[in-house]
Amino acid sequence: MRCAKRGLKTPIALACLLGLAVDAHAMDTPPIIPLPAQVSMAQGSYAVSAAAVIHVAPGDRAASDAAHYLADLLVRTRGLSLPVIEDATATSRDGIVICSDAAASVAQPEGYVLDVDAKGMRIAARDAAGLFYGAVSAWQLMTPDAAKGAVSVPSMHIADWPRFGWRGLMLDSARHFQQPAEIKQLLDAMAQHKLNVFHWHLTDDQGWRLEIRRYPKLTQIGAWRRPPGDGDTKYGGYYTQAEVKDIVAYATARHITVVPEIDMPGHAQAAVAAYPDIGVTGAQPPVSIDWGVNPYLFNVDDHTIDFLHNVLDEVMELFPSTFIHVGGDEAIKDQWQASAAVQARMHALGIKDEKALQSWFIERMGQYLAQHGRRLIGWDEILEGGVPPSASVMSWRGTQGAIDAARLGHDVVLSPAPTLYFDNLQSHGDDEPTGRLGVQTLATVYKFEAVSSELTSEQAKHVLGAQANIWTEYLTAPWQIQHAAFPRLDALAEAAWTPANERHFDDFIARLPAQFDRYQKMGIDYADSAFAVDMRGQRTDGKVTVTLAAQESSAIIRYTTDGTLPVASSPIYGKPIEAALPVTISATSFAGDGSPLARVRTQRFDAQTLASYDGNALQACPKGDLGLRVPLLPDATSPAPVYNVDLMNSCWRVTNVPLDGAVTMVIDGAWLARNYGLAHDASKVKVRASRTPAGEFEVHLDTCSGPLAASMPLPTDALPGRTYRVTAPLAAHGGTHDLCILSTAPVRGSLSGVSRVSFNSSASRRATP
Template sequence: MKKTRYVLALALGGLSAFAHGAAPVNLIPMPAQLSVSGQGFTVTPQTTIFVDPGDPAARRTAEYLASLTAHTRHLQMQVKAGDADAGAIVLKLDPKAPITSPEGYTLDVYSAGIRIVARDEAGLFYGAVTAWQLMTPSPGTGDVRVEPVHIRDEPRFAWRGMMLDSARHFQTPAEVRTVIDQMAQHKLNTLHWHLTDDQGWRIEIKRYPELTRIGAWRTPPTLGKKAGAGRYGGFYTQDDIRAIVAYAAERHITVVPEIDMPGHAQAAVASYPELGVTGTRPPVSPDWGVNPYLYNVDDNTVHFLQNVLDEVMALFPSTYIHVGGDEAVKDQWKASAAVQARMHALGIKNEDALQTWFIDQMGGYLTAHGRRLIGWDEILEGGIPASATVMSWRGTQGAIDAAKQGHDVVLSPAPQLYLDQMQSDLPDETTGRLPSMSLKSYYDFEAVPKALNAAQAKHVLGMQANMWTEHMPTLRHVEHAVFPRMDALSEAAWTPAKERDWHGFLDRLPSQLARYRMQDIAYADSAFAPSIEVDRNAAIASGHANVTLSNQAKYGGVHYTTDGSEPNASSPLYVRPFAVNLPTTIKAVALAADGTPLADVRTRVLDLPSLRTRGTGELENCPGSDFRLRVQPTPDATSMAPTYLINVFDNCRMYRAAKLDGMAAIRVDTATLPRNYQLAHDAKLVKAYTSATPQGELVVRMDSCKGKPLASLPLPTDQPATFTLQGAMAKQAGTHDLCLVFTSPITGPIYGVGAVTLVPAEKAAP
């Protein structure tokens, strides 16, 4: 009866019930073919992993499996060469195995053991990863019973990638290896490594030492009268890179380096000003966005970059070398007499065609060295080399156009596959771009555009998610952004489309979250975190609140308390909205079927002050611009909180549906944030307001941003990092929107709002 009530409660609460019948086989990504029959096998410390004598590839994979199992389950197994005993795990490479893909494998679990067969080492490796997942179906250590499965598996796409941006924020070699380890466990096979940009040059080039002596370091922006912290940066020595590339190769991951050109070149021009168009030395940029600096187009610069590519190719054996090609604003080229003369000499009519010529110089050079150029979809503008591959990021149209022209493509569109998009709109989310991209949106992404016919679809190599790090300064930020969306990515890239099942994926995900915890991966619980919602104004008016609980994935049983105690499986199970009297504290947690928490407990205090307060994520953009970004107090801050949701084009926020009866004052918790954004041609869209004082004010208007002014709060002249503005507000009745606009100069800082509180007359300062 209790189980029936549990499932019924899930259905009534709008949350999907757990699968009935046999427990799911907890594999991610789901194999192409899987059946369950017969008896399982128990793996113990006495279980041996056998490989054929004289097969170093199989032994490498066996040692990897043994090491991973020992690390995550504390289950120590020996690896031996020779004929297998009964009750063993066998890894075998068989070039005659009936497997079509070099990354394919078969895996069988019998009562007498486990057998993995592949034609190539990559397939054997992925079979071993599957075996490891079968041996970690749930948290625990020691002996484990493995489901009796029969698997025949191969990937849907050849390119299953993740891009890691090390230019904006630097990860240590150990941190890069952590990312590689997780990619391998998800059967991803391409690490696109973004190594140069305006904000830093991260790869040692021995012929040009200034690239790292100068270009690898930036000075953070000043904030008011106070300078930022000391220099920020770092770079990878060539020995570091060789070691990382080898580490990835052992896990069957190809590292594709990106050396940006002709734009995103400011760090290089800061190192060698003669590479630039103006001849002057800029700083390594402390600003995010689209910077103006381009490489010039003379022969010396072309040869410089080809010399750089020589050292890059020596370090990276990948077929593909990424040359960027994106966001190259042509203003400097247009303004340069030397560049215009070069265009005339080459018979080139416009700057887009000049970029095509520039990219073609690099593409031809790479082709002559047995490599292939890949670039962002801007390289389509003006035509591209016949051998070039296009990575489509500005939506999917670039991939469609390129495939129709006969070019191979990788789907990597923004915002759908951008990992710096926030995972939810929860109030405790950390930094990132908006709109949020949920776990389900990743799972549902289809890499083959419907606009392509069957022949054109063959040019789709696969898909890739991009981890841009402007707002991800630490590995903890990166892990929060990447996991568990990497699980959804891996299944979308590996599993046949007809075998993908969102609800089955959710059933399998708790085991994967446990694997993250075993390995200290700081994944986000956003998909399962309870949202605690009330009608604020109704609660203020009546003294009680109707509470609705939900989570993004609509999965798990949500349990709650109303007395401030920690909820668990014995706490009330949410079925339908419930009423509470004010004041009270609601705590809620989503639990898996076995009672394991799917997310941390979420808490909401319900009292009059909190109901009259809106946090940064609850304030909307003012009309006119939908740009939203959640940022840290400083660009390189290492903490996960606090964060501030801002619009770099309009320093204005909306407090919707404010109940103003009896309110006499307003309090705004504020932060001074650096305006470190290069907006190129979009800079003209930044909105300026007329101010009454040199430093500006926070003006509160009613109903709209042109409405009646209710308060004007002067901003401090010394620009402290955080401060509170509080002042009288003209008394009004009824419910109205409030527009909060900062009239400070747009050459100065951006002001972030942490929270806005309406203060009743009896609480307002005299």
């Protein structure tokens, strides 16, 4: 069937129809994310009102599905209830027309054509995915702001198709479990970003989340753990096969392929806890409570191989995806090396070392999947010991794994840490939730390029696409996952969909306010970190000088000092604010059109707050790295204090502290669970001699080997989750200094954390009752 066309008469539209490239950045671009491949604007517009109708031809199932999805989105976000009508003359109707067209001018898979003129809007595509994505773009055109009801859509011509066939998002459900409804909300958001692969991490040391009928203990035992410091309370959950089928069907309706990950040969502790006979030692460990790298591996005997093949049988029943992910990462080989049976197996097979044994193991899985018409994909460690011929590679340790695999002729997906690891924080802001402290900004993600310049054009054909990962060791609640994902998911979507030469960060930023409005309507708790205003104050002679800054420099910062909230007419920040103490400053960022880009941040500056340092503002010690921001308890789901820690060296720096008059130092801290599998790095943890039973905080002047300024014994009740306050006199030192805070707590007990460091002057001390 052919969609009737109503030609646009502008020179730019004519250029598009003739196949000439048009630079969308050179004109006002529509509020669509990801940006279409080709856009040309024209004079005029189409007025969409409650009287509008969406037309599809009878029997055009793909068009009907896309039309109903569009209608549902419009009801939820714009308040427009547009009927979907099937009629034989649909393609020649005015209004909104969605039509399958085998001769549509965009021939690429998932591509579509969208035309808008004064009489209506027409979406045509050669496949169902293209129609669906055309409908998503149409929805974005009809939601350019937060208003409800009628909307005017400018006339334009869009010819659009994706740059890559794999546009993915990985969610880790093994470390922390998400309810099926939460998974579906994420799938909806993926569809609205034109992402098409949901990589579902379902098994790991800390939990087996997938029901396997043949092996019920995998979920009866393997899906539950007992968190440290939380008594007998079990944590866990799993997805029944009925729930999985429902989620897969939900994803399929949104043109998303669900790729399951069943980790092997490492990250196997939860499975071995359920069935010790598939482990190496025969011992039954508990389901792990430790994040990181744990020692448990699957055995390599025929019984274990058959066990895993049986698991894969049920996995393939549930997931129709071409690819099945088998992990392959972080499998330390200690248990294999120590096992006489494993060593005998290696000798019998003629395998030279344990890396080659892992390659043999992965190839056994790859061959089994291939016999069933599937393809194996794994993390880039499967390159070690020789690449199994059947394997595709997901590169996470930077991009080199993808480069190496593509040169060898293997298909690759780029998913490198730290750039596309969305459990990394988006800023150093005090109100960022838990996660990894290797900050990955919105701009960093946007600039990511999947195809390395080191690859030839032929090798580059092996790059399937890009994927972001959301690991959930430190993301315990749905709002934290959403905060981590959005709007960085927009940046990823554009990097994976839009032609590289059409991507412009300033233009992307200009399209975000409309997306933020959509997020609010869809109930998505997105991060405003790129536009949040950071305030820093410096006290001088009873006054304070406050600097304001936002991560995204194009944002306009407006502020108030009179107790009101800033609005589009409030003063614009241009230079540091000087004010008498005390003063309360409120500030936020605005787009050029006056739209707020972030929620208002408010901070009071007085003598007490200026002598107090939030733990999130503390820095790493020299040669150290405060790598994590962790919650008070590992499985806490409600907002709670967070603590920046370095697992290898419990040490913090407070910089530029004015010590004139300071007589007492106060540290608010907590005992945190030391639930980290450090494997071969455990010996690198810094151990310090202590003088008291639980250790102490030692405070040194200027450097960590400088004069001792204070010593604060830590409380002996060192169970994870306990907070405390310790105080000590501060040796008399005038001037401004850096302070180094060292913890001498035993490294095999709870981890010490710092939430706040404060200094009391003699005056404030006398005033304290």
